[in-house]
Amino acid sequence: MNQKIIALVDCNSFYCSCERLFRPDLINRPVGVLSNNDGCFVSRTNELKKLGVAMGAPYFQVKDICDKNKVAVFSANFSLYTNLSDRVMNTLFEFTPSLEVYSVDEAFLDLTGFDELMVEDYCRHIKETVERNTGIPVGIGIARTKVLAKLANRIAKKDERTKGVFSVLKKANLEAALEKSDIGDVWGIGRQNNIKFKMLGIQSAKHLRDFQNTNLIQKQFTKVGRMIQDELREVSCFPITEIAPRKKEIMSSRSFGNPVFEINLMRESLACYASLACEKLRKQHSVCQEVSIYICTNPFKNIPQYSKSISASFESATCDTRKIIKEAFKLLDQIFINGFEYKKAAIRLSKIQDQDEHQISLFGPRDTKEDLILMQIMDKINARDGDEALKIAACGTNKNAWFMKQTLKSPRYLTGWSELLKI
């Protein structure tokens, strides 16, 4: 039988690598990228990891370390990262049409059918090409299944002797890799299940693979646990899905730059998040039948706490930003309580259906042709002239009161004419 060969290509410290691309002076310096509002570290180079700055560490807690060690710290610049991600993926497409873009910085490649002896060299060639074309360094893991490719990828990144590419197709490599991989490092096993596995005496990936009582695994760790075990046994359970399925939910939420006390500001923020979410909804050619909102105070602060979510349904599913904002405002009136110091608001669109195939209500209001055309025009203008070109009035004109803080943001080298790199 022709056994599967799967390669996982993963960009190294992706956001940091993107920032370094335009700042060659940072090549050997520690670099970190922060989450929105300059809150926590979401990407770190090896130099920064070595300084003991953990993933998710709040910036203000480690600022001293950063200052002392001249760490280059950036606010997240997502338009830049998305753009570079596209370039990486386009390069990968040149090597195989059978590719799953798994996240902004990762892709699974189906290399089934390649000569097993050659596939490692081929992946080295892929790695060099991506780095030459885009400037983004990557690591590659090669295996029979996704879970094992993930495992191999970890080793490719950690063990310098691999020079960034590691294959566990050969039995000896596979055994060694399984043996030295902690059970908690296996893809799909998080904090809770890590503890549960250890209590069962399963410490390593190898232990899980060789654990005979599969019924117990199924019972304790559900179907997913069983599938992970099978994947460790080189039985593929998670296929490569080339076409991304439609999103079943679309969320948009942000923490505020400054605490919000007034319902008016809350409304403006919700209107902006709703606009973002609806744009995504229309982009995947969908409509939604349910909208929910969520508001909360800052749980880290020692102040009176409040959080609440609420949802409403439409008679006919819609993708009209105006209707969704209107509904969101009605919901907000029901849960907003004066006197709290709000930190965050969110909107979620759910019960998502295809725009062309959804049921419409016989009598209730529905999206008319004119509504849809208006939304299309808005999307087109914003795509051409920038997201802020045309917006619903309810979004307000002064975001400063609540918009997130980004004091360390790099220029939009690739997406803003005024911010192109100057040489």
Place this chain on the structure above:
DNA sequence: TCTGGGGTCCTAGGACCC
């Protein structure tokens, strides 16, 4: 002073139907 955002899948249990 300062702690992210956006998703998916699975299961148990209740509602409901015949």
Place this chain on the structure above:
DNA sequence: TCTGGGGTCCTAGGACCC
């Protein structure tokens, strides 16, 4: 005294991922 059984659908909550 004694009160069926099987199926489907939906939801909330938990766990995981990047």
